[in-house]
Amino acid sequence: MSGCAEAAAVAATLPGAGVRDSGAPGLRPPMVPRQASFFPPPVPNPFVQDTRISASSRVLILLLGCILLPIRALCVALILIIAWPFAAVATVGLPEKLTHPVIGWRRKFTYPALKFLGRAMFFLMGFMVKVKGNRANPNEAPIFIVAPHSTFFDGIACVAAGLPSIVSRTENAYVPLIGRVLRAIQPVLVSRVDPDSRKTTINEIRKRATSRGEWPQLLVFPEGTCTNRTCLITFKPGAFIPGVPVQPILLRYPNKLDTVTWTWQGYTFIQLCMLTCCQLFTKVEVEFMPVHIPNDEEKSDPVLFASHVRNTMANALGVPVTDHTYEDCRLMISAGQLTLPMEAGLVEFTKISQKLKLDWEGIRKHLDEYAAIATASKGGRIGIEEFAEYLKLPISDVLRQLFALFDRNHDGSIDFREYVIGLAVLCNPANTEELIQVAFKLFDVDEDGYITEGEFTTILQASLGVPDLNVSGLFREIAKGDSTHVSYAEFKSFALKHPEYAKIFTTYLDLQTCHVFSLPKEDNVIPLVAHNKVSPEPAEDGTSDKKDD
Numbered sequence: 001m002s003g004c005a006e007a008a009a010v011a012a013t014l015p016g017a018g019v020r021d022s023g024a025p026g027l028r029p030p031m032v033p034r035q036a037s038f039f040p041p042p043v044p045n046p047f048v049q050d051t052r053i054s055a056s057s058r059v060l061i062l063l064l065g066c067i068l069l070p071i072r073a074l075c076v077a078l079i080l081i082i083a084w085p086f087a088a089v090a091t092v093g094l095p096e097k098l099t100h101p102v103i104g105w106r107r108k109f110t111y112p113a114l115k116f117l118g119r120a121m122f123f124l125m126g127f128m129v130k131v132k133g134n135r136a137n138p139n140e141a142p143i144f145i146v147a148p149h150s151t152f153f154d155g156i157a158c159v160a161a162g163l164p165s166i167v168s169r170t171e172n173a174y175v176p177l178i179g180r181v182l183r184a185i186q187p188v189l190v191s192r193v194d195p196d197s198r199k200t201t202i203n204e205i206r207k208r209a210t211s212r213g214e215w216p217q218l219l220v221f222p223e224g225t226c227t228n229r230t231c232l233i234t235f236k237p238g239a240f241i242p243g244v245p246v247q248p249i250l251l252r253y254p255n256k257l258d259t260v261t262w263t264w265q266g267y268t269f270i271q272l273c274m275l276t277c278c279q280l281f282t283k284v285e286v287e288f289m290p291v292h293i294p295n296d297e298e299k300s301d302p303v304l305f306a307s308h309v310r311n312t313m314a315n316a317l318g319v320p321v322t323d324h325t326y327e328d329c330r331l332m333i334s335a336g337q338l339t340l341p342m343e344a345g346l347v348e349f350t351k352i353s354q355k356l357k358l359d360w361e362g363i364r365k366h367l368d369e370y371a372a373i374a375t376a377s378k379g380g381r382i383g384i385e386e387f388a389e390y391l392k393l394p395i396s397d398v399l400r401q402l403f404a405l406f407d408r409n410h411d412g413s414i415d416f417r418e419y420v421i422g423l424a425v426l427c428n429p430a431n432t433e434e435l436i437q438v439a440f441k442l443f444d445v446d447e448d449g450y451i452t453e454g455e456f457t458t459i460l461q462a463s464l465g466v467p468d469l470n471v472s473g474l475f476r477e478i479a480k481g482d483s484t485h486v487s488y489a490e491f492k493s494f495a496l497k498h499p500e501y502a503k504i505f506t507t508y509l510d511l512q513t514c515h516v517f518s519l520p521k522e523d524n525v526i527p528l529v530a531h532n533k534v535s536p537e538p539a540e541d542g543t544s545d546k547k548d549d
Contacts, residue, residue: 041322045343046227049266065278072277075124080177083117086110087184101215118159126281133288138213141247141291148229149221151260160286164217209242225326232314233324234350235306243299252285323351338371340380347417356424381413392474450485
């Protein structure tokens with residue numbers, strides 16, 4: 001999109017085009033190009049669960065809990081104690097990270113017992129498990145793909161699948177009793193603190209998946225974290241890298257009262273265990289879907305393979321897909337630490353990182369910047385007032401235009417996701433060395449190599465259309481103290497750290513460009529900006545270098 005075309009769209013927000021003096025939006029600029037690819041997700045926050053329990057349900061839980069809770073807790077403890085010797089026999093003398101599969105008498109003796117005890121434990125906890133479909137054998141599908149992952153009770157899928165190996169956190173192997181049982185099923189252990197863990201895990205998955213039945217089948221929860229089952233988030237590609245057939249397994253909990261969902265915002269582990277054990281029964285459906293055999297394109301592209309399997313599972317479940325991932329959870333925690341609402345950190349990390357070429361550290365840095373603006377506002381969102389205060393500028397037409405470009409859904413506020421997109425798509429591309437030089441020359445009226453506060457104020461008054469503008473605070477911030485002038489080095493340093501101002505400047509230039517080109521043809525020789533000390537650049541060099549969004 002040309003600079004003129006975008007500026008024309010922006011110009012729709014000028015007072016004469018529908019924006020009222022109060023700042024309320026009238027005619028808003030049309031959606032910027034490629035905005036459709038950044039539409040908000042159909043499920044804003046899949047990491048929260050708000051289970052509301054009625055008064056009658058609370059009374060029933062209390063009455064049943066007095067009887068069922070102690071009995072079930074005792075039964076679970078007893079089964080784990082019985083299972084421990086079998087698990088110990090299966091793992092005694094073996095290293096934590098296995099290099100060869102457990103075979104022979106160990107497997108024949110321990111696996112049938114552990115399978116039986118696993119079924120008995122969930123039955124005694126009140127789970128009524130309904131299995132649909134047929135389980136594939138190791139030659140048909142070396143890997144099971146299970147989703148949605150919403151609770152620690154999802155271990156039911158492992159029992160229903162015949163105790164295949166699973167991918168689990170290393171920390172889980174050290175939980176008393178449970179850790180020994182986990183090690184008995186030959187898991188692939190993942191460390192979230194070891195920088196080489198991802199590579200090691202992928203190599204281990206590939207080795208087992210291509211062993212032609214030598215290793216047990218592998219069960220993977222590709223989402224990597226728990227959600228509220230309202231959507232399927234990004235599938236991590238690790239289980240799809242081997243390029244072997246996989247069997248999707250769907251999990252459903254069709255209960256009137258949800259006591260199992262374990263998310264980042266909701267009931268704790270202990271609370272869910274107690275609530276679930278106080279139910280007369282808890283229904284679970286485990287559905288084995290047809291095996292997905294990858295084509296040549298999927299074998300060479302594990303991300304595509306994962307996406308196709310996820311879409312198939314989402315269609316069967318009747319839920320949408322989103323590009324959230326575990327990194328969104330980390331951003332949620334960071335947002336909470338910055339006194340923002342936790343959901344403010346959700347950006348659909350997979351989509352944002354891929355399309356905008358941002359890593360987690362870069363987005364986390366933007367979160368700090370966003371918090372500095374939004375902390376004082378209600379709901380952790382940036383309004384036009386907070387935006388203006390942060391930029392140390394009055395609410396003017398040009399500022400409203402910039403705000404409207406950030407506010408992609410036109411709801412009158414900027415959330416963190418819109419802020420990140422705005423910086424990457426609108427501001428950073430405009431913040432070039434060439435533009436910074438042009439801006440400095442424009443402010444340096446007397447061409448002495450320095451900008452004074454008077455020069456700075458004069459140009460901003462003209463560009464923002466505010467004759468009584470006071471920019472002393474902004475000038476002092478650029479000058480880093482009480483200095484009476486700003487050098488190019490100081491100006492450039494400030495501009496690189498605050499790309500928002502670059503967009504204000506290019507918007508000003510674009511509006512001037514459109515004004516010139518909208519004149520009658522014979523008058524188009526008028527320079528873009530007066531060719532004098534204020535703007536030493538000739539007209540033909542004054543057009544914006546802003547790239548299309």
